[in-house]
Amino acid sequence: MRLIILGPPGAGKGTQATRLAERLGVPQLSTGDMLRAAVTKGSPVGLAARDFIARGELVSDDIVVNCVLERIAEPGAASGFILDGFPRTLGQARALDEALEQARIELDAVLELKVVESVLLDRIIYRAREAKAAGLPVRADDNPEALKVRLEAYRTQTQPLADYYRTAGLLRTVDGLRPIDQVTSSLLAELRLHRKPESEQTSLSRAEFE
Numbered sequence: 156m157r158l159i160i161l162g163p164p165g166a167g168k169g170t171q172a173t174r175l176a177e178r179l180g181v182p183q184l185s186t187g188d189m190l191r192a193a194v195t196k197g198s199p200v201g202l203a204a205r206d207f208i209a210r211g212e213l214v215s216d217d218i219v220v221n222c223v224l225e226r227i228a229e230p231g232a233a234s235g236f237i238l239d240g241f242p243r244t245l246g247q248a249r250a251l252d253e254a255l256e257q258a259r260i261e262l263d264a265v266l267e268l269k270v271v272e273s274v275l276l277d278r279i280i281y282r283a284r285e286a287k288a289a290g291l292p293v294r295a296d297d298n299p300e301a302l303k304v305r306l307e308a309y310r311t312q313t314q315p316l317a318d319y320y321r322t323a324g325l326l327r328t329v330d331g332l333r334p335i336d337q338v339t340s341s342l343l344a345e346l347r348l349h350r351k352p353e354s355e356q357t358s359l360s361r362a363e364f365e
Contacts, residue, residue: 156181156235156346157227157260159242161316162268164305165275165282166331167338171268172239174339181235186219189226200225220250224258235263244312248319265320266342268331272306 156179162168176183193201194208200221207214219241227236242248255262276299283297320326327345331338 156263159238159265163309165278166268166270172237176237182232183237185239186241189222193222216247216250220254224254248316264327265325267317267328269328270331
């Protein structure tokens with residue numbers, strides 16, 4: 156399956172993307188990891204990204220989209236993928252759609268984790284406390300001030316993607332505040348409910364949802 160996962164910071168996107176990737180047998184793709192891999196590999200996309208990074212600039216949308224296409228063209232993504240953290244803006248979503256259409260690749264669904272923002276602060280504080288207690292590094296943005304900035308950026312830049320993908324008939328929304336296992340089960344149930352007819356499927360097996 157070819158999926159995108161959406162949700163505000165602290166909603167559990169990374170956790171659920173990892174779980175779904177393991178369950179469905181597809182790679183979880185983050186733009187940061189893909190860009191670093193492209194730069195290390197020295198591909199044309201990686202070299203272009205390296206120039207932006209060297210100048211201290213944000214990597215342009217077209218380079219990020221090309222990086223995504225380069226990655227999903229690899230054998231490891233032949234059966235599908237889960238995009239985690241991309242797209243972040245309507246511009247990126249439109250550019251991705253255009254590139255996927257040219258590559259004759261269709262998205263199966265966009266999964267959205269809905270949460271109450273007031274609860275996210277408690278999650279962030281708890282995550283930071285748990286990391287510190289375990290002797291692990293605490294994320295620099297796991298604090299109330301940084302969360303407010305990240306939430307504002309999400310509301311203005313990324314939240315509109317929900318309507319964009321809803322209009323396209325791809326959006327599947329679940330309650331992201333429930334226990335982790337229940338959220339995973341709900342996401343899988345949404346995918347099973349909206350899966351394509353068997354005659355249209357190319358890589359999805361019954362076992363992936365059992």
